[in-house]
Amino acid sequence: MNIENILLDSIKNAIQDLYDTAIESQQVQLQKTNKEFEGNITLVVFPLMRITKKKPEESAEEIGNWLLKNDTHITRFNVVKGFLNLVLSEKLWLEAFNEVIQTPNYGFNSHSTGKTYMVEYASPNTNKPLHLGHLRNIFLGYSVAEILKANGHYVVKTQIINDRGIHICKSMLAWQMFGNGETPESSGLKGDHLIGKYYVKFDKEYKKEIAELIATGQTSEEAEQNAPMMLAARAMLLKWEAKDPEIYALWQKMNGWVYDGFESTYQTMGVDFDKLYYESDTYIYGKDVVEEGLQKGQFYQKEDGSIWCDLSSEKLDDKLLLRSDGTSVYMTQDIGTAIERFKDYPSLSGLIYTVGNEQNHHFKVLFSILKKLGHSWAEECYHLSYGMVELPEGKMKSREGTVVDADDLMASVIDDAREMTKERGQIDSLSENEKEDLYSTIGLGGLKYYLLKVEPKSKMLFDPKESIDLNGNTGPFIQYAFARIQSILRNCEKLPANVVTEISINNYEIELMQHILDYGQVISKAGKEYSPALIANYIYDLVKMYNSFYQSVSILKEENDDVRLFRISLSKKVGEIVQSGMLLLGVNVPNRM
């Protein structure tokens, strides 16, 4: 049962009857009634003025009277300017609510769309540990994958690991020169942190060398090119490409350390992947596709032999795909990798790339080229572009050491949660293990929620103090509401399958039910717009409404049996939605805290 659809039909009938005109559903504008007026749903009559040929107030009055007479669901109405505010019967709300509590997986699309999407996120370089920017990326990608599943799609979660190139060689070289055989075991450092340490070391020594060369009279560009460290790193890259056994073994060993480190970070984060791609495999992809495109006339060749794609029809500059020496560029591999993924997963409908907004242009070009190559699925590729995370003191800069490390940050929010929960929590009955789980549920929940509640595409400010705050629009605030509901459910009698629909209910309850009825639409919209923020804000509103309701009535002590059971059922349903919605964000909710 969809209340808006019921109203829609009634309104169409009203227009037919009153003005002898058939109208389309799109011409009927319904919205929630503003708080300051009485009513649940409001019809905006301005767009209908052409049909009624009367003043807005008059038209609204006429339609309102017709509805009152002919639709038993409408109990009252009032008109404010061009807005017709309708009050629906309590019974209608309760009937709709009964339907909600009988629907399994309420809000989720229960029948499969048959479509499969691949969501790519994380995609780190293997020369340093993850940082705050990765956290936003990974939480976003993971959440969008969950939201797509809730919409009935199949999802393959993936990442492409940038495991080759000059940056790795820098770490390898520094380790060879200064490492004395240090390992994660011998140093006690996480593998990714160990490698990161040598990447920094490289940079330091390299700068020293540059300074020395400049002192001998070289320009800074010359010095950057000629510094022995850089020459050695380049030489190492060439050896790697030639699969030199010694270098290759070193590369495998050091990457192995990094993967172990990443794995442990992902585990703490609570995210996973279905399929991994490595750049050391994928960097060769794409060349043949480009050659083939040239044959078919989709691309063109310049006199020097370089191959280009003409994108003037898309109002984009032409894009280089193969250099004159025949080597490939980033775009080449991205084209090849996309096509390869469709070979690996023939049922794929589209790809979602979770990548920062500095690559907006890159993906625009990528999708245009894929379309030009005749891949219809290019239409369903999407760049999930997100804004930079900034700190109160400005941007994160690795050179200035202001990068917030992912492992450190997570450990610190969990510590904070421990402190606060010890002071205020009601957790004496929990075992030590359960307590530790709880601290990470709260700490990480706060962090994830904080990073996801902002619209992905806008840049955001990260204030460490605020991220695990307990008040306001925060994860722990929502978790607390859930824990309180669970406390009620522990102390109540068994609930019947249905709620009695002849009881009298108040505005808090109607507002809550109305909001609950929106859940499915919110999930669907969040899926279409790839926006976890919509889910976060929806849950927050739900919890605020519930808290007001909780404060204003008594639930377990209500004497009327039917009303009490209704209020408990309502609480239970709110709890379930909070839990399922938060899980879409990758956030757990605790039974006690």
Added chain:
RNA sequence: GGCUCAGUAGUUCAACUGGAUAGAAUGGCAGAUUUCGGCUCUGUUGGUUGGGGGUUCGACUCCCUCCUGGGUCACCA
């Protein structure tokens, strides 16, 4: 310079894609209750939506033009 995205209470974010007097949170101030878990709730304070013009019943939203700040535009990865 070309293209592109953004600019909303002191601060951090919303605004159902053109709808009512632009909403929350936080901060400040003033209250509630001793309960079904106070990590709660209710008031109040705070805005020329960067400036200016236009489109219409109606603009944060669409168009034009300035101002400010990002990003991007490599035979770099």
